[in-house]
Amino acid sequence: MxxxxxxxxxxxxxxxxxxxxxxxxxxxxxxxxxxxxxxxxxxxxxxxxxxxxxxxxxxxxxxxxxxxxxxxxxxxxxxxxxxxxLGMVFQSYDLFPHKTIIENVTLSPIVVQKRPKEEAIAEGEALLERVGLLDKRDDYPRQLSGGQKQRVTIARALAMQPExxxxxxxxxxxxxxxxxxxxxxxxxxxxxxxxxxxxxxxxxxxxxxxxxxxxxxxxxxxxxxxxxxxxxxxxxxxxxxxxxxxxxxxxxxxxxxx
Ligand SMILES: Nc1ncnc2c1ncn2[C@@H]1O[C@H](COP(=O)(O)OP(=O)(O)O)[C@@H](O)[C@H]1O
Ligand SMILES: [Mg+2]
Incomplete structure (x- = not known):
């Protein structure tokens, strides 16, 4: 078919x-x-x-x-x-070291897409939940393992709602x-x-x-x-x-x- x-x-x-x-x-x-x-x-x-x-x-x-x-x-x-x-994820996770995990995930939706902050944060939290990292919301990238950082990178890409x-x-x-x-x-x-x-x-x-x-x-x-x-x-x-x-x-x- x-x-x-x-x-x-x-x-x-x-x-x-x-x-x-x-x-x-x-x-x-x-x-x-x-x-x-x-x-x-x-x-x-x-x-x-x-x-x-x-x-x-x-x-x-x-x-x-x-x-x-x-x-x-x-x-x-x-x-x-x-x-x-397009949401691109590479081998290396280039998270902003001086921003928290939730800030890393919501930065582009807020700054680039001009989405309302509360909405971006609520969606960012839902995405962190989805990749199993909501408890790391206020941590900094250095506090995470490589696998966790890469999951944040995936959440960050998804936050832009790519096709x-x-x-x-x-x-x-x-x-x-x-x-x-x-x-x-x-x-x-x-x-x-x-x-x-x-x-x-x-x-x-x-x-x-x-x-x-x-x-x-x-x-x-x-x-x-x-x-x-x-x-x-x-x-x-x-x-x-x-x-x-x-x-x-x-x-x-x-x-x-x-
Ligand atoms: N910026 C670049 N300048 C010159 N050659 C490049 C560049 N990027 C990739 N190449 C060449 O293009 C070919 C394919 O590379 P790449 O797409 O990285 O392969 P793969 O991801 O399949 O390992 C290689 O021969 C590589 O040397
Ligand atoms: Mg390659």
Whole structure:
């Protein structure tokens, strides 16, 4: 049956290069409302660059990116307004050290979106509750663990009520015991129907959270599919090799830890 959900993001023939290095080479992608796309691929294949292009942070050399039929262009006047539709979370959590957790979460809604303070605070508290950190409301970032800080960063992104969340290896800098608490928050968001594009190396999480997996290499989508098929029976040799290397490394690092 045809997917009736509205297309919120449309990437057409995107080309992005840094000098002679063509990183993204004619990439097409459509994302529908409520879809969770997981992007995987070897280091340096352009995953971060793709997310940065979607956010209008990179000048592109060809093609176009449409968010709700509006063109994302870093040089256009309305880029700030378009960017508010995207909630980006990176590996590093850049919280303001001299502001409390609730202040960190409510700053942009109050200052940028000019939302009434009481409303922003009430919503900020609801978001902190949702990521399990309401009791840290008046603490400062230095008093929190890495996993807690990353959950605050997620709450802060959600506070802007973005249409799409872009997550770039958000657990890569965390100690292993903190990875789960962060990924659980994302699994909840997925169940609630949040549209997300997620770059991750956590394969079991990818399998659990994705509606669609995209395997990127050499500037192209080499393979895409539903996780049940992609992870158990990849169609391309390259995806098979990648997954195999991955399992091997995962098994090895596990063995080394022991
Ligand atoms: N600002 C930049 N200037 C020059 N080259 C860059 C820049 N950012 C990324 N690259 C190059 O683009 C390629 C893709 O990088 P990246 O998107 O970070 O890959 P990934 O996130 O998949 O590991 C790499 O070859 C990288 O060296
Ligand atoms: Mg990256």
């Amino acid at each position: 045809a997917d009736e959900r509205e297309i919120v993001l449309r990437i057409e023939n995107l080309t992005k290069s840094f000098g002679d290095n063509v990183v993204i080479d004619g990439l097409d992608l459509e994302v529908r409302a409520g879809e969770v796309i997981v992007v995987i691929g070897p280091s340096g294949c352009g995953k971060s660059t793709l997310l940065r292009c979607i956010n209008g942070l990179e000048e592109i050399q060809g093609g176009r990116i449409l968010l709700d039929d509006q063109e994302v262009d870093g040089r256009s006047k309305n880029i700030a307004q378009i960017r508010q539709k 799409i969340m872009l997550l770039d290896e958000i657990t890569a800098a965390l100690d292993p015991e903190m990875v789960h608490e962060v990924l659980d928050v994302i699994l909840d968001l997925a169940r609630e129907g949040k549209t997300m594009i997620i770059v991750t190396h956590e394969m079991s999480f990818a399998r659990a959270v994705a509606d669609r997996v995209i395997f990127l290499e050499g500037g192209h989508i080499v393979e895409e599919g539903i996780p049940e098929l992609f992870f158990t029976n990849p169609k391309t040799e390259r995806a098979r090799e990648f997954l195999h290397t991955f399992e091997f490394t995962a098994v090895r690092s596990h063995t080394v830890e022991e």
